[in-house]
Amino acid sequence: MKTPQTTPAPRLSRRASNHPGLAELARHRQPRLLGLAILFSVMANLLMLTSPIYMLQVYDRVLSSRSEATLIALSLLITLLFLLMGVFDHARSRILARIGARLQDGLDRRVFAAALDAGSANPDDPSATTAPRDLDAMRQFWASPAVTSLIDMPWTPIFLAAIFIFHPILGWLAVAGGVIVVALAVFNQISTRRAVARSSAASIAADRSADRMVAEGETIRALGMTGAAFDRWQRTRGLALTEGLLASDLAGANATASRTFRLFLQSAMLGLAAWVVLKGELTPGAMIAASILMGRALQPVEQAVAHWSTLQRATEARHRLADLLAQVPPAPPRIALPRPKGHLTAAALAIRPHGQTLPTLRGISFSLEPGQALGVIGPSGAGKSTLARALIGLWPTVSGSLRLDGATLDQYDPDQLGQWIGYLPQRITLFDGTIAENIARLAKPDDAAVIAAATKAAAHDMILRLPDGYDTRIDASGGRLSGGQMQRVALARALYGNPPLLILDEPNSQLDNDGSLALNTALRAHKAAGGTALVMAHRPAAIQECDQLLILENGQPTAYGPRDQILRDRIQNAAEITRATAPGSIR
Numbered sequence: 001m002k003t004p005q006t007t008p009a010p011r012l013s014r015r016a017s018n019h020p021g022l023a024e025l026a027r028h029r030q031p032r033l034l035g036l037a038i039l040f041s042v043m044a045n046l047l048m049l050t051s052p053i054y055m056l057q058v059y060d061r062v063l064s065s066r067s068e069a070t071l072i073a074l075s076l077l078i079t080l081l082f083l084l085m086g087v088f089d090h091a092r093s094r095i096l097a098r099i100g101a102r103l104q105d106g107l108d109r110r111v112f113a114a115a116l117d118a119g120s121a122n123p124d125d126p127s128a129t130t131a132p133r134d135l136d137a138m139r140q141f142w143a144s145p146a147v148t149s150l151i152d153m154p155w156t157p158i159f160l161a162a163i164f165i166f167h168p169i170l171g172w173l174a175v176a177g178g179v180i181v182v183a184l185a186v187f188n189q190i191s192t193r194r195a196v197a198r199s200s201a202a203s204i205a206a207d208r209s210a211d212r213m214v215a216e217g218e219t220i221r222a223l224g225m226t227g228a229a230f231d232r233w234q235r236t237r238g239l240a241l242t243e244g245l246l247a248s249d250l251a252g253a254n255a256t257a258s259r260t261f262r263l264f265l266q267s268a269m270l271g272l273a274a275w276v277v278l279k280g281e282l283t284p285g286a287m288i289a290a291s292i293l294m295g296r297a298l299q300p301v302e303q304a305v306a307h308w309s310t311l312q313r314a315t316e317a318r319h320r321l322a323d324l325l326a327q328v329p330p331a332p333p334r335i336a337l338p339r340p341k342g343h344l345t346a347a348a349l350a351i352r353p354h355g356q357t358l359p360t361l362r363g364i365s366f367s368l369e370p371g372q373a374l375g376v377i378g379p380s381g382a383g384k385s386t387l388a389r390a391l392i393g394l395w396p397t398v399s400g401s402l403r404l405d406g407a408t409l410d411q412y413d414p415d416q417l418g419q420w421i422g423y424l425p426q427r428i429t430l431f432d433g434t435i436a437e438n439i440a441r442l443a444k445p446d447d448a449a450v451i452a453a454a455t456k457a458a459a460h461d462m463i464l465r466l467p468d469g470y471d472t473r474i475d476a477s478g479g480r481l482s483g484g485q486m487q488r489v490a491l492a493r494a495l496y497g498n499p500p501l502l503i504l505d506e507p508n509s510q511l512d513n514d515g516s517l518a519l520n521t522a523l524r525a526h527k528a529a530g531g532t533a534l535v536m537a538h539r540p541a542a543i544q545e546c547d548q549l550l551i552l553e554n555g556q557p558t559a560y561g562p563r564d565q566i567l568r569d570r571i572q573n574a575a576e577i578t579r580a581t582a583p584g585s586i587r
Contacts, residue, residue: 030102030103033095033102034099037092037096038151040088040091040095041152044088044089044092045152045155047084047088049293050078050081050082050085051292051296052292052293052296055292056283056289057070058285059283062074093143096147097142099142100138100140100142100143103139104135104136104139110325110330111131111132111135111321111324112132114128114131114325115128115129115131115324116128117328118324118328128324129208130317133317134316134317134320134321135317135321137317140310141310141311144307144310145307146303146307146310146311146314148300148303149300149301150304152299153301156298156300157178160174160175160178163293163294166273166282166286166289167290169272170273170282173265173269174265177262177265177294177298178297178298180261181261181298184258184261184305185254185258185301185304185308188254188255188258189308191250192251192254192309192312195250196309196313196316197312198239198243199247200316202236202239203240203244205236205240206233206237206240209233209236247309248309251305251308254308255302255305258301258306259306262298265294265298266295269290269294270287270290270291331413331414334412334413336413336416337407337411337412340404340405340407340420340500340501341370341530342369342370342405342501343368343369343404343406344366344367344402344404344534345366345401345402345403346365346366346400346402346403347365347400347401348365348400349361349363349365349390349402350363350397350398350399351364351383351386351390351395351397352395353389353395359398359399360383360386361386361387361390362556365400366548368532369532370532371527371528371531372527372532372547373526373527373533373534373535373545373548374533374534374535374547374548374549375535375542375548376534376535376537376550377536377549377550377551378551379553380538382552383555384552385426385505385536387536388423388426388536391503392421393412393414396410418441419499420500420501421499421503422493422497422499422501423494423504423505424490424491424503424507426505426509426536428486428487429490430475430481430490432473432474432475434468434473434474435466435470435471436471438493439454439470439489440493441493450492450496453493453496453497456492456518456521456522456525457489457492457495457518457519457522458488458514458515458518458521458522459491459492462488463489484512487507487509487510491507491522495522498529498531499531500531500532501531501533502534504519504533504535506536507535508537508542516541519542520544523545524545533546543563547562547563548563549566
């Protein structure tokens with residue numbers, strides 16, 4: 001029997017192996033393509049010797065022999081070699097660009113999913129909001145001249161050492177000049193690192209602030225906050241601009257110094273070589289060749305200094321992505337569980353939102369059978385929305401258990417679990433696309449299922465009255481839809497596909513009387529079909545179809561049981577308190 005062959009895992013650096021995010025990024029670095037790019041780089045750098053060799057032959061052989069045939073032969077050969085160098089250089093650039101493209105393509109889904117998870121848990125997480133831009137920055141880095149300069153930099157000492165062939169004094173001048181250029185590059189990295197980091201952080205903060213203000217533009221204009229909002233945004237923008245100018249000035253000064261010194265060094269090399277020629281220790285051809293070789297040796301260092309900001313941005317982006325991927329590891333493969341019937345149980349549940357040290361919900365216990373609905377009521381801040389987020393698997397439980405048909409929520413594949421849960425958040429969010437696409441949860445709409453869900457939510461007639469009906473395009477803010485219409489569309493989205501479990505957070509907060517009646521009708525039909533529902537509400541109209549009632553106060557349950565019994569007990573307790581505190585009741 002043949003044993004299956006396995007592909008060996010790529011070798012990772014010690015630093016990458018100690019950081020799961022760096023290790024995951026390293027697995028997408030395309031070692032074969034990078035090796036091919038390095039091979040083409042070797043060929044291109046070897047062919048860079050063409051120019052100094054040509055000068056050496058022309059000055060020392062052609063001019064002394066005055067042979068036109070030799071000049072023609074050398075010129076034809078040099079033309080062919082330069083064409084080959086151009087081909088290798090172009091091929092290397094194409095390969096490096098494709099390494100960046102494959103890196104982005106291989107990580108797009110992983111980074112997108114990690115950003116969604118981190119952003120939903122903590123909307124203020126900068127690594128989540130900048131993840132797509134960071135991945136794009138890494139792709140652009142691979143297609144930039146910064147990478148080619150780094151690949152060519154190992155040839156600098158080789159070219160400098162080659163100058164020793166002409167004369168030792170020229171070689172030592174080249175080494176001294178090379179050390180100074182490298183020192184300028186190191187100084188550039190040290191002097192601009194903090195300024196670039198501060199500029200990048202301020203730019204990210206300014207972009208996030210602008211995105212939020214644009215999204216809430218209606219409120220800002222209505223309350224006369226335009227000037228104050230602009231001033232607040234301009235402060236962060238001004239800080240980013242100031243730090244960016246500082247980094248740019250430092251990088252520009254260092255790049256100018258490096259380029260000026262390289263040009264001076266070439267001239268110094270030419271002058272020193274001329275002195276050696278006058279002493280009869282060097283030929284004129286070698287003098288020209290040494291000067292050209294000096295320029296070739298220091299060119300990668302100069303390019304690296306000129307494109308250092310690109311390298312710094314890519315490095316920062318890589319660290320942010322590594323931290324994000326380490327923070328949100330890839331979900332392990334799960335066995336596809338069957339469609340749940342809707343039996344939901346919670347036992348001594350404690351929930352702690354991300355970023356908090358203490359649980360905000362404690363001691364939550366209930367049990368729901370298919371065909372039942374649970375109403376969760378309580379004052380603002382009691383923890384109703386926190387419970388809803390835990391029920392959809394967004395916030396993990398600290399203690400206790402939460403099971404759907406006997407399985408904990410983390411045993412379900414996240415996308416599969418989302419298909420079996422109809423979730424209506426307290427704050428309605430729609431997406432760019434048609435109404436049908438929004439109801440179908442951005443997938444390819446099933447026309448019959450879309451219309452059925454809209455009909456259950458009493459949104460069908462309302463949608464038909466829109467200019468293009470179900471094909472009406474809307475944006476994230478809902479566009480021409482009112483708050484009540486957005487809530488009906490969101491309710492239809494929750495009902496799409498007949499999920500066995502409905503979780504509705506303040507489902508009638510913006511509905512009129514007809515909408516509230518339609519909501520109760522939809523809940524009644526959902527229960528009749530064997531589904532389970534949880535309704536977090538302030539208004540009594542939203543819990544008319546609920547069989548059980550859970551009352552939360554300060555993150556803890558104060559009452560749980562059949563709805564009518566709980567309401568009677570609350571009314572009776574309220575009446576007793578009223579009688580006890582009435583005038584003349586004190587004994």
